Structures are given as C-alpha cells and as structure tokens.
Amino acid sequence: xxxxxxxxxxxxxxxxxxxxxxxxxxxxxxxxxxxxxxxxxxxxxxxxxxxxxxxxxxxxxxxxxxxxxxxxxxxxxxxxxxxxxxxxxxxxxxxxxxxxxxxxxxxxxxxxxxxxxxxxxxxxxxxxxxxxxxxxxxxxxxxxxxxxxxxxxxxxxxxxxxxxxxxxxxxxxxxxxxxxxxxxxxxxxxxxxxxxxxxxxxxxxxxxxxxxxxxxxxxxxxxxxxxxxxxxxxxxxxxxxxxxxxxxxxxxxxxxxxxxxxxxxxxxxxxxxxxxxxxxxxxxxxxxxxxxxxxxxxxxxxxxxxxxxxxxxxxxxxxxxxxxxxxxxxxxxxxxxxxxxxxxxxxxxxxxxxxxxxxxxxxxxxxxxxxxxxxxxxxxxxxxxxx
Numbered sequence: 001x002x003x004x005x006x007x008x009x010x011x012x013x014x015x016x017x018x019x020x021x022x023x024x025x026x027x028x029x030x031x032x033x034x035x036x037x038x039x040x041x042x043x044x045x046x047x048x049x050x051x052x053x054x055x056x057x058x059x060x061x062x063x064x065x066x067x068x069x070x071x072x073x074x075x076x077x078x079x080x081x082x083x084x085x086x087x088x089x090x091x092x093x094x095x096x097x098x099x100x101x102x103x104x105x106x107x108x109x110x111x112x113x114x115x116x117x118x119x120x121x122x123x124x125x126x127x128x129x130x131x132x133x134x135x136x137x138x139x140x141x142x143x144x145x146x147x148x149x150x151x152x153x154x155x156x157x158x159x160x161x162x163x164x165x166x167x168x169x170x171x172x173x174x175x176x177x178x179x180x181x182x183x184x185x186x187x188x189x190x191x192x193x194x195x196x197x198x199x200x201x202x203x204x205x206x207x208x209x210x211x212x213x214x215x216x217x218x219x220x221x222x223x224x225x226x227x228x229x230x231x232x233x234x235x236x237x238x239x240x241x242x243x244x245x246x247x248x249x250x251x252x253x254x255x256x257x258x259x260x261x262x263x264x265x266x267x268x269x270x271x272x273x274x275x276x277x278x279x280x281x282x283x284x285x286x287x288x289x290x291x292x293x294x295x296x297x298x299x300x301x302x303x304x305x306x307x308x309x310x311x312x313x314x315x316x317x318x319x320x321x322x323x324x325x326x327x328x329x330x331x332x333x334x335x336x337x338x339x340x341x342x343x344x345x346x347x348x349x350x351x352x353x354x355x356x357x358x359x360x361x362x363x364x365x366x367x368x369x370x371x372x373x374x375x376x377x378x379x380x381x382x383x384x385x386x387x
Contacts, residue, residue: 125361
C-alpha cells in the first residue's frame with residue numbers, strides 16, 4: 001500500500017493491482033457497462049468492496065513472499081554470525097590464539113575421522129604430510145585400533161610442537177633483517193609489510209617494526225595468524241556465498257518431487273557449510289605450517305631490498321619507498337592498502353624427464369629422480385613432490 005486511502009498515489013496502486021489480478025480488458029469492460037467515464041470518482045459500494053478484496057489479496061501475496069525470503073535469509077544469517085565472529089576475533093586479536101589452536105585440533109580430528117573410517121593408513125599419512133608438513137609417529141596398528149579422541153590428541157600435540165618450533169626458527173631467521181631495517185630506517189618507519197608464502201599463494205603481513213624487535217611479544221606470529229586468517233576467511237566466504245546462491249536457485253524445483261524447497265535448502269546448506277568450514281580450517285592451518293619468506297637467506301633479503309630501492313628512484317614520489325626497507329603503504333581499517341607489485345613469475349611444471357625430489361607416506365625421501373619414474377606413485381597418492 002502506498003499513501004493514505006483517498007490519495008491519488010493510493011488509487012494508482014489499486015489500479016495497478018487490479019490490472020494484474022483481473023486484466024485490463026476485463027476492468028475496462030466493467031467500467032463501460034457501469035457507464036463510468038475516465039477520471040470519474042468511483043463511489044459504488046460494490047466497486048469499493050472489490051477493490052478492498054483485491055488489495056487484501058495482493059498484500060497477502062506480498063507478505064507471503066517477504067516471509068519466505070526471511071526464512072531463507074535466516075539460514076544464511078546463522079552461518080554469517082559464526083563467520084563474522086571468527087573474523088572479528090582475527091581482526092581485533094580477541095581469542096585469535098585460541099581459534100588457531102581449535103582450528104589445528106579440528107583439522108587433526110577431521111583427518112583421522114575421514115581416513116580411519118575408510119581404513120586407509122597410507123592416505124592418512126599423506127594427508128598429514130601434505131597439510132601439516134610433518135611425519136606422525138602414529139603406527140598403522142595404533143591408527144586402526146585406537147580411539148579417535150586419543151589419536152586426535154596425539155596428532156594435535158605433534159602438530160603444536162612442530163608449529164611452535166617452526167615459529168621460533170622463523171623469528172630467529174627474520175630478526176636480523178628487522179634489526180637492519182630499524183638501524184637504517186627506524187626513525188621514519190613504524191610499520192613494514194612482510195611477504196610470506198607457502199609455495200602456492202602469498203600473503204603480505206603488516207607488523208609494527210619496534211614490536212618485531214622484541215621476540216618475547218610474539219608480534220610476528222600474531223601478525224601472520226591475523227592476516228592469514230582474514231585473507232583465507234574472506235576468500236573462502238565469498239566462494240561459499242556464490243554456492244549458497246546457486247543452491248537457492250536450484251531448490252525451487254524441489255516442489256516437483258513434492259518436497260519443501262525451504263527444508264531442502266536448510267539441509268543442503270548445512271552440509272555445504274560444514275564442508276566449507278572444514279576446507280577453510282585446512283587451508284588456514286596448511287598455510288601457517290608452511291609459511292616462510294620467499295627467499296633463501298638473509299643476503300637475498302638485502303639484495304632484493306637494494307634492487308627495489310634502485311628501481312624505485314625512477315618511480316613516482318609516492319611509490320618511492322620499499323616495502324621491506326621502510327616506507328610501507330598507509331594502513332587503514334587494519335588492512336594494508338593495495339601496493340604495486342611486479343608480475344608473478346610462472347613456475348616451471350615438471351616434465352617427465354625433469355629431476356624432482358619426493359617424499360613417501362612412510363617418511364622415506366627420493367632425491368634427484370626423473371619425474372616419469374615416480375609418476376604412477378603420485379597418481380596413487382603414495383608420495384608428494386617436495387622439490
């Protein structure tokens with residue numbers, strides 16, 4: 001309903017609704033039979049009641065449509081609240097460490113549940129190696145006979161120990177670089193952008209330079225966990241929203257099978273959300289366990305910094321600061337501004353005669369072998385390429 005009864009806007013809305021319900025020809029025929037001229041005020045009680053019934057029916061249809069949309073949105077809202085809460089924890093640092101620990105445990109438990117149900121010990125070892133980058137001490141007998149909770153706790157402890165040691169090594173590796181930056185640019189630089197990569201994707205981590213010089217504060221670990229979680233959550237959530245939107249369009253055909261589309265949407269949406277959370281947890285933990293600077297040693301860092309400084313002398317004034325050498329981009333809303341990056345270099349895909357190094361599920365490593373000799377093992381998920 002638009003406007004108050006008696007206003008011109010109200011009657012225009014009624015006329016449109018009548019046209020939709022009864023058709024323009026029918027309405028025009030009715031007006032001609034009653035001898036009414038165009039623009040004449042309708043005062044007959046029969047017409048008034050007909051208009052009232054038509055308007056009531058239209059409002060009922062609109063209400064039903066809005067109610068149905070809200071019921072569909074309630075499904076997404078419950079998922080949205082969980083993801084936004086987790087993202088808020090990462091953004092402001094609240095419960096971030098606890099969320100990471102829970103994510104590690106959930107990932108370990110999920111791998112055990114999925115592989116133990118199939119009785120596939122080799123696949124379990126391969127998943128642990130490809131996701132966590134470690135070799136577990138759980139034997140095949142323990143895997144087949146042990147309880148899920150006990151195995152999950154054991155794998156979690158192994159993963160937690162590895163992650164703690166790996167973070168400590170990373171801090172010791174980068175601390176000389178941060179000290180050098182602080183010595184040369186400390187008077188003008190407050191925050192720096194540090195690139196980390198797991199070999200597949202790269203994330204730029206923003207951190208306070210002075211805090212990085214105090215390893216006991218754990219600034220580097222917190223910053224990596226924060227920006228990694230934010231980027232991977234955002235990326236996975238956008239993909240999930242597209243899939244849920246496709247599902248909403250697809251379930252409308254469920255009535256052909258005499259099923260309620262809303263119930264189908266709720267059931268399928270819940271299963272998709274569980275798979276989405278599991279995949280997001282696995283991607284987050286995999287990146288954190290494998291994240292490292294995209295360089296080999298400290299000398300490479302200095303060399304890359306010097307090359308970038310020389311190149312930036314020819315650029316615009318606002319682009320003249322090197323990311324690792326001090327002048328990082330302006331930070332707003334806890335997110336780094338988009339920076340100018342060089343085109344990514346494509347990695348050479350192994351040909352059948354290329355030399356590679358692989359690691360098998362039993363922990364054994366084959367170095368400098370031809371790709372074609374281990375091609376079948378790769379297809380059967382018996383090993384992974386490490387170099």
